[in-house]
Every structure is written in C-alpha cells, then in structure tokens.
Amino acid sequence: MPHEQHGGRLVSSVAFTLRTPRIVAARKLRRRRERDAAGRFLAEGPQAVREALAAGRARELFVTADALARQRELVNAADAAAVPVSSVADDVIEALAETVAPQGVVAVCDRVDVPFAQALGARPRLVVLLVDIRDPGNAGTVLRTADAAGADAVIFVGDTVDPYNGKCVRASAGSLFHVPVAREHDPMTVVAALGRRGVRVLAASGYGDQDLTTLAAAGGLVVPTAWAFGSEAHGLPAEVMSAAAATVRVPVYGRAESLNLAAAAAVCLYASASAQADAAPQR
Amino acid sequence: MPHEQHGGRLVSSVAFTLRTPRIVAARKLRRRRERDAAGRFLAEGPQAVREALAAGRARELFVTADALARQRELVNAADAAAVPVSSVADDVIEALAETVAPQGVVAVCDRVDVPFAQALGARPRLVVLLVDIRDPGNAGTVLRTADAAGADAVIFVGDTVDPYNGKCVRASAGSLFHVPVAREHDPMTVVAALGRRGVRVLAASGYGDQDLTTLAAAGGLVVPTAWAFGSEAHGLPAEVMSAAAATVRVPVYGRAESLNLAAAAAVCLYASASAQADAAPQR
Known part of the structure; x- marks a missing residue:
C-alpha cells in the first residue's frame, strides 16, 4: 500500500473503505456487545478524540482527507503518541459515527472504566x-456536569446506558x-460501599422530603456526598430511595x-x- | 360524515387521513413561515397538549384511536373547553409530529408570545x-428551567430558534x-428596555470576569436580574457582552x-x- 509522509508519520494515502477489514472491525464497536467483548469503543469528533489522545486511550484514528488538512493539531498529537492515523473515505466516518456531524474524525479507544471500588x-x-x-x-451530559463540579467518580448503576454509547461519549x-x-x-452494593466510606447518599427526586436550598443552608451538603439520579420518566428505584440518607427535591x-x-x-x-x-477554601 | 358520541362531544368516527384538508393545513405548521403566517403552532404529546388546553391555547386536537382510549382525561378536558377532537390514522400523527414518540396526540394551538415590553x-x-x-x-430546556426558577419572562433574541419549533415546544x-x-x-433594544426597568443584565460566559459563587456570596444576585445566554458554540454576541453589567462564569x-x-x-x-x-422570604 502506498504511503506518504504526513506530520512526521506514515499516513496511508489510499483511503480505507467500508470493506477494509479494520473498518469492518471498528464498525462493530457501534454495538454494545462488541464493545464489551473488545474492551474498546469509538470516540467521535475532534473534542472527544483530543481528550482520548490526552488520556492515552486512543488506539487508532480514522480521518477524512478534509479533516486531515483541518485537524493538524490532532494529527500531530496522534503522531506524538505513536497512534496510527488512517485516511478514510467520507462515507466511512458517517458509518462509524452515531452522531450526525463527527467532523471527519473517529478514534478507536480502550475502555476507561475501572471496578467501582477503585x-x-x-x-x-x-x-x-x-x-x-x-x-x-x-447520561453523558450529567457526566460532563459531574466533571465540572469536581466529582471524584461517576458510577453507571443498574440498567443505565453503556458509557461508551456514541451519544453518551x-x-x-x-x-x-x-x-x-x-x-x-x-x-445496593454501591450504596453499601459508600456507607463504609462515610459517604452520605442523597436521592434526587421531584417528590423528595427535603428541599435542596434548605438542606444547603443547614450545612447538609458539606459532608462527603453521593448524589443518586434516576430517569426522568421513572425516577429512582424504591430500594435506592429507602436506602438514601435523605430524598431531596x-x-x-x-x-x-419539574426540571429535566x-x-x-x-x-x-x-x-x-x-x-x-x-x-474547605484551601482545597 | 358519521359521528359517534364520545365523552359528551361528537368525535368524528372516520379517521382523518394525510389528504384531509384540515390535516394538510396542520402539517404546514411544521414550517416556521407557515406558523408565523397562521399565528398557530403544533404541540405534541400528552403533556404539552394538556398544558395547551389548561392555558386555553389549544384550538383542535388530533388523536389516534389508541390515544383516544388511553388519554381519556385529555379528551375530557378538550370536551370541557369545547375544543374539537378529531380521530386520525396513526401515520397522520407521525406526519404532524417533529419528535419520534408523540404518543398519539397533537394539538393545533394559538401562539402565546407577546410584545417583549409586555x-x-x-x-x-x-x-x-x-x-x-x-x-x-x-432553547426549550432553558425555557423549562426558567419556569422552574420562577422567571418572569423568557425573551427569544436575535437568531434564536422559533419558540414554536416542535422540538423546542x-x-x-x-x-x-x-x-x-x-x-x-x-x-440592544432588549438590553435598553431592561435598563429602563432597573434590571441588571448578566452575560453568562465560560470566560466571564466574575465567578458566579463569589458574585452570589457578595449579594450580587439579589437585585432584579436578566441572564443572557448564548449558543454553546459561539457564545454571546460582543455587543451583549459589552452592554452587560457583568460577564459571569x-x-x-x-x-x-465548560458546562453544556x-x-x-x-x-x-x-x-x-x-x-x-x-x-424576600415572604414572597
């Protein structure tokens, strides 16, 4: 296969197609079962791919010719990390991505989750x-907000969507x-583990017994806290509501x-x- | 056209199809230009339709046979308000709705916006x-949050999406x-009008000069306030950033x-x- 020099590394000059075996393998990662089996997932778009590279989780990048020209920084970062970059036809990116506008870049990444105790x-x-x-x-939006709020961990509990679902990523x-x-x-395994660590579980609910503002004013949010959020349609399971130190609206x-x-x-x-x-202003 | 008695009112027993003139007219309301010309829009799903009826804005309801049986309360509310209810074929609801699962109910509504000074x-x-x-x-989610937070008004400024867009509703x-x-x-017309009413405009920005928590602690949020939010991609226009009393992150x-x-x-x-x-705890 002919190659050309690009940003210090070899980039295949023949664009991969939907029939190229590595693309066929990557496309399978759109399904949760295949992601679980492979321990890998897809990150779409420049921002996610940039973060995957920074976290050392990207294994391979697929980019369109257009993105190869526009996303120099990204390609250079991949080069620096010795992550292979492959040129693909435009329809390949569409076939790999779950979202509408992946902007010509998709990365195959190693999963990032760890055992919940860790x-x-x-x-x-x-x-x-x-x-x-x-x-x-x-789920993805709350993960982003949890990060911004400085959360120590986000646990996907029960039947929550796969964190590696393309829309969640x-x-x-x-x-x-x-x-x-x-x-x-x-x-309940999670609730018990939090209890052993002295973390107070608060169940968020539109019908919660305690008002958030009142709880905050009373100093109730200073202690180590785990917030449990359920789905908008069904709320939290009864067992989580019962096990929580308080239900908060x-x-x-x-x-x-209600709020979304x-x-x-x-x-x-x-x-x-x-x-x-x-x-803890010194934190 | 044959009719049958239903919940005290006459409901057409012949389901409307995509060719029925009233459906053809209603479908046009999916386009902004047609909504602006007609002064009407579509509300999809039981919740939105219920609120439209409660607000006296619903002019006509279209329901599938299935929803007619399941949404008794809604149909009764329409009857009580003398709002016509028409039975439609399943594909008609899909053709009227912009969202995936309208649950068999769509209402034609009168627009609700008022001049911004009002x-x-x-x-x-x-x-x-x-x-x-x-x-x-x-836009729709922020409108919902504004309502929950007790906002007095929400102004769709500049090139903001039509409030009657199906997804926004x-x-x-x-x-x-x-x-x-x-x-x-x-x-700037809005900013000037707010100034005349003694309302402080705060421009929300990831690069804002002031920190929200510090501003709140200093009592800076007690006064009448207008929050300006821009798009995630482009932020607020420069003129709004300049005209604001403060830019806040x-x-x-x-x-x-950043946060979404x-x-x-x-x-x-x-x-x-x-x-x-x-x-103002007495409020």
Whole structure:
C-alpha cells in the first residue's frame, strides 16, 4: 500500500473503505456487545478524540482527507503518541459515527472504566450515581456536569446506558476521559460501599422530603456526598430511595412540574461543590 | 360524515387521513413561515397538549384511536373547553409530529408570545434572554428551567430558534404555556428596555470576569436580574457582552472545559432564584 509522509508519520494515502477489514472491525464497536467483548469503543469528533489522545486511550484514528488538512493539531498529537492515523473515505466516518456531524474524525479507544471500588477511592467527597438512566444524551451530559463540579467518580448503576454509547461519549464532551467511571449492576452494593466510606447518599427526586436550598443552608451538603439520579420518566428505584440518607427535591419557584434531569443534576451537584469549596477554601 | 358520541362531544368516527384538508393545513405548521403566517403552532404529546388546553391555547386536537382510549382525561378536558377532537390514522400523527414518540396526540394551538415590553412587565425580577441559540432542544430546556426558577419572562433574541419549533415546544415540557415568552430581533433594544426597568443584565460566559459563587456570596444576585445566554458554540454576541453589567462564569472545579448550555443556565438561574427567595422570604 502506498504511503506518504504526513506530520512526521506514515499516513496511508489510499483511503480505507467500508470493506477494509479494520473498518469492518471498528464498525462493530457501534454495538454494545462488541464493545464489551473488545474492551474498546469509538470516540467521535475532534473534542472527544483530543481528550482520548490526552488520556492515552486512543488506539487508532480514522480521518477524512478534509479533516486531515483541518485537524493538524490532532494529527500531530496522534503522531506524538505513536497512534496510527488512517485516511478514510467520507462515507466511512458517517458509518462509524452515531452522531450526525463527527467532523471527519473517529478514534478507536480502550475502555476507561475501572471496578467501582477503585473509582470511589478511599475518601471520595462527591460521587454521582446514574441509576437506570437509559437516555445516552442525559447520561453523558450529567457526566460532563459531574466533571465540572469536581466529582471524584461517576458510577453507571443498574440498567443505565453503556458509557461508551456514541451519544453518551459525545455528550460527555471529553469528561469520560477525566472522571473515574465505573459500571455496577446492583445499586445496593454501591450504596453499601459508600456507607463504609462515610459517604452520605442523597436521592434526587421531584417528590423528595427535603428541599435542596434548605438542606444547603443547614450545612447538609458539606459532608462527603453521593448524589443518586434516576430517569426522568421513572425516577429512582424504591430500594435506592429507602436506602438514601435523605430524598431531596430541587425547589420549583414557578409553574414547571419539574426540571429535566441534566438541569436538576447541575443544580444539585453545584450546590454540593459550592458548599464543599466554601467549607474547605484551601482545597 | 358519521359521528359517534364520545365523552359528551361528537368525535368524528372516520379517521382523518394525510389528504384531509384540515390535516394538510396542520402539517404546514411544521414550517416556521407557515406558523408565523397562521399565528398557530403544533404541540405534541400528552403533556404539552394538556398544558395547551389548561392555558386555553389549544384550538383542535388530533388523536389516534389508541390515544383516544388511553388519554381519556385529555379528551375530557378538550370536551370541557369545547375544543374539537378529531380521530386520525396513526401515520397522520407521525406526519404532524417533529419528535419520534408523540404518543398519539397533537394539538393545533394559538401562539402565546407577546410584545417583549409586555412580557417584561413593569418590575421584572428574573428574566432570561436566549441570544442566537439555534438548538431547539437547548432553547426549550432553558425555557423549562426558567419556569422552574420562577422567571418572569423568557425573551427569544436575535437568531434564536422559533419558540414554536416542535422540538423546542417538546423540550419546554409545557413551560411555553406558563412563562411570558417574547421574540425580539435586536438584543440592544432588549438590553435598553431592561435598563429602563432597573434590571441588571448578566452575560453568562465560560470566560466571564466574575465567578458566579463569589458574585452570589457578595449579594450580587439579589437585585432584579436578566441572564443572557448564548449558543454553546459561539457564545454571546460582543455587543451583549459589552452592554452587560457583568460577564459571569460558572466555576469549574474539575477538568471539564465548560458546562453544556442547559446545565450552566440551571446553575445560574437557581443561584438567582435562591438568592432572591432568601432576600424576600415572604414572597
């Protein structure tokens, strides 16, 4: 196969097609079962790929001719990390990506999740539990917000969407590569592990007993906290609601029935982050 | 046309098809130009339709046979309000709806926006400006959050998406019918009107000069405030940044570059709502 010099490394000058075996293999990673078996997943778009490279998780980059010209920095970063860059036909990127506009770049990445006890570490201060959240955009957005709020870990609990779902990776905007992420099927195992670490579990619910603002004003958010969020449609499982130290609602000042999940999580996580930052300004 | 008695009113027993003139007319409302000309729009799904009926804005309901049986309450509410309910074939609902799962119910509604000076009222305390936000899901979600935070008005400014876009209506989860909504092309007209009412304009920006937490702690959120939000990709126009009393960033405690728009808006609006509620507990 003819090659040309590009940014210090060899880039195949013959664009891969949908029939190229490495593309066939990569396309399989659009399915969760194949991702689980291979221990790899796809990151789409320049931002996610940049973060994957920075985290040392990218194994291979596929770029269109157009993106090869536009995304010099990305290609150089791949070169520096000795990650192969392969030129692909435009329709290949579309076939690899789950989102509409992957901007010509997709990376095959090694999975990043760790066992949940490892993700929690010994003394976590702020943890997020995503419980039975099926919508990948919501899960990825909360992961991004958890990262911004300085969370120590995000645990995908129960029937929550695969963190490596293309839409979830995309919505996380790189945060999948920043925050320790774990998957654990049984919520009670997670709740017990948090209890042993002295972490207070708060269940977010539109029907929660305690008002977030009142709880924050009473100093209730300074202690190490794990926020559990359920799906917008079904809320949290009853066992998580019962096991939580408190069920907490975001106050509604107007006439909306509720907040959407990403908005509610942002308000809760920032209330905790800000309370903890105030209590430990040296942090 | 044969009719049958249903819930006290006549419901056509012959399902409308894609060729029925009223359906042809309703389908046109998927286009902004047609919505502007007709002064009407479509609300999809039981929640939005329920709110449209409660707000007295629904003019006509289209329901599938299946939804007619499942959504008794909705049909009864329409009957009570003398809003015609027409049975339609399943593919008609799909053709009317912009979202994937309209659950068999679509309503034709009268527009709800008012001139922006009227939306602001004489003494607004919390106002939201959506400036050049093209994503309908983001705009609708912020509208929902604004409603929950008790905002007095939401102004769709500049090139912001049409509030009656199907995805925006859907994401607002009924809040389009709760909060005074206005559209105004020129941001500076809005900023000037807010100034005359003694409302402080804060420009939300990842690169803002002031930190939200510091501003809140200093009591800077107690006064009447208008939050301006721009698109995630392009931020706010320079003229809005310059005209604002302050540019404000949500602090990032972790490694995320930024928050998504809906999350940032939730944190900002709840910081204001909670500061104003604390300052005026009798409200």
